[in-house]
Amino acid sequence: MSTCVYTLPAMQSGDASAVASNCLLNSGIWKDDEEFCHTYAYCLLCPPFARSLVVISYTLLRTQDVPRYLGCRLIRKDGVFGLVVLGHQSLPRPLSQLASRQELIIWLTRVFLYTIVPGSNHFGAFRARLPNNLVAFFGLLVHLRGIGFPSHWFSDFLQCLISDNLVTDIAPYLGKMPIPVSDIMRRVTKRKVCLDPWRVELETILATAYEGIPFAVSMPSDLASTHTDIGVYETKLKETTYGFGSFPSLAGNDPVVCLMLYRPGQDGIGPKELVASIPAILDGRKKHSIGSLFILTAQDVFDLPGKIVRWRMSRKRALMMKKQGWCLVAYRSDTQEPCRGYSRKMLISRFDIHLFSSHPSYPCVSVERHRSCPSTIPRHSASRLIDTSAGLPATYVNSVSCFGKLRLVLKHCLRSQLNLN
Numbered sequence: 001m002s003t004c005v006y007t008l009p010a011m012q013s014g015d016a017s018a019v020a021s022n023c024l025l026n027s028g029i030w031k032d033d034e035e036f037c038h039t040y041a042y043c044l045l046c047p048p049f050a051r052s053l054v055v056i057s058y059t060l061l062r063t064q065d066v067p068r069y070l071g072c073r074l075i076r077k078d079g080v081f082g083l084v085v086l087g088h089q090s091l092p093r094p095l096s097q098l099a100s101r102q103e104l105i106i107w108l109t110r111v112f113l114y115t116i117v118p119g120s121n122h123f124g125a126f127r128a129r130l131p132n133n134l135v136a137f138f139g140l141l142v143h144l145r146g147i148g149f150p151s152h153w154f155s156d157f158l159q160c161l162i163s164d165n166l167v168t169d170i171a172p173y174l175g176k177m178p179i180p181v182s183d184i185m186r187r188v189t190k191r192k193v194c195l196d197p198w199r200v201e202l203e204t205i206l207a208t209a210y211e212g213i214p215f216a217v218s219m220p221s222d223l224a225s226t227h228t229d230i231g232v233y234e235t236k237l238k239e240t241t242y243g244f245g246s247f248p249s250l251a252g253n254d255p256v257v258c259l260m261l262y263r264p265g266q267d268g269i270g271p272k273e274l275v276a277s278i279p280a281i282l283d284g285r286k287k288h289s290i291g292s293l294f295i296l297t298a299q300d301v302f303d304l305p306g307k308i309v310r311w312r313m314s315r316k317r318a319l320m321m322k323k324q325g326w327c328l329v330a331y332r333s334d335t336q337e338p339c340r341g342y343s344r345k346m347l348i349s350r351f352d353i354h355l356f357s358s359h360p361s362y363p364c365v366s367v368e369r370h371r372s373c374p375s376t377i378p379r380h381s382a383s384r385l386i387d388t389s390a391g392l393p394a395t396y397v398n399s400v401s402c403f404g405k406l407r408l409v410l411k412h413c414l415r416s417q418l419n420l421n
Helices: 002-010 033-039 063-070 101-116 134-147 151-162 181-185 196-209 271-276 278-283 315-324 403-420
Strands: 018-021 041-044 054-057 073-077 084-087 230-236 238-240 257-262 293-296 301-303 308-314 327-332 346-349 354-357
Touching: 002 018, 002 063, 002 084, 002 134, 018 073, 033 063, 033 181, 063 073, 063 101, 063 134, 101 134, 101 151, 134 151, 134 196, 151 196, 196 230, 196 278, 196 293, 196 308, 230 315, 257 271, 271 278, 271 327, 308 315
Parallel strands: none
Antiparallel strands: 018 084, 041 054, 073 084, 230 308, 230 354, 238 346, 257 293, 257 327, 301 308, 327 346
16 A cells, blocks of 8 residues: 555656565465455655655555555556566546445545554564554545545545544454455444544644645644644653563564553553553443543654654643643554563653654654665655664664655645646
């Protein structure tokens, strides 16, 4: 999916334009090419936007449906032991060649829910990497508008999300990766899901990109509405004796970190239990006080050795959290466990935060830098690179924020509109 959103728009139009990728890292976990395409696809982002960038994301589509949803040509699909080759098509596409409104909303609901509550992973090298977050999800929405889907389809869907009024019979996949293709047809009893923990991040994304999003959204009165209301905050994580135990043998630089911000209550429930209860909270099986717990799927910087984390959120909300003594814990979305330091102790912050930057155009690092290629920095991501590794290998700096990539998609959308006019 990321190949279609971030790479194909950079290609020249024409039948000769195509982008190819393969799977050498974890070929053994896939049942077949359909399962590989359904769970995720690799993207190799090429010049002029980056010298090297690996992106992995859900498609949750059968290969035959990729052109109808993502507006591209699927030239070759043997990705497990061969190549996935996608070809460029002129945009926007005729609506008759695209998915219907009902099909699109069902698919977007699956992508959204599977992003905020992903399935669990296997230990060791043979595991699926799933670093997508809600910022990347908004990048997908903007790209889909450019493909030719009507704007009001996305307006109605987004309004439902930010108002926490989503009623659906779709539930996240909580099994082991990869996701079987048969999961497309899985349904549960229709119910209202609880999106309150993710509204803070939706607020940040919409307020930051509000003027550039190509569809109308009415911001609720309790959410920030302009980029000037958003600040960049930083805190130092500290090791705590709570939850001391074994640490799974998973790489510390996998870009799968989320932040959970919560107000400690009198019930004595600790961060480990709160993290484990996230799927139940989403599904409505576990009640929680509205506004007492928030989850951020994207951060500007997560530095494990330096125990530094940096993120964006509403200034008003951050001030309220600091006054009320909120806590912050980082957790892995693929294991649903709090992150631990090298001493195996849980990393937590008592919300001892400070405003790192109040400038609305403060840049984001939107890639994972690799030990083997420490100089491969996308030119589009930032004019100034944030690096808190303090001399450690750059691969330890796990920056999963995609605000830079969202800005890139918005620029493509604006350019397309100008060309059409």
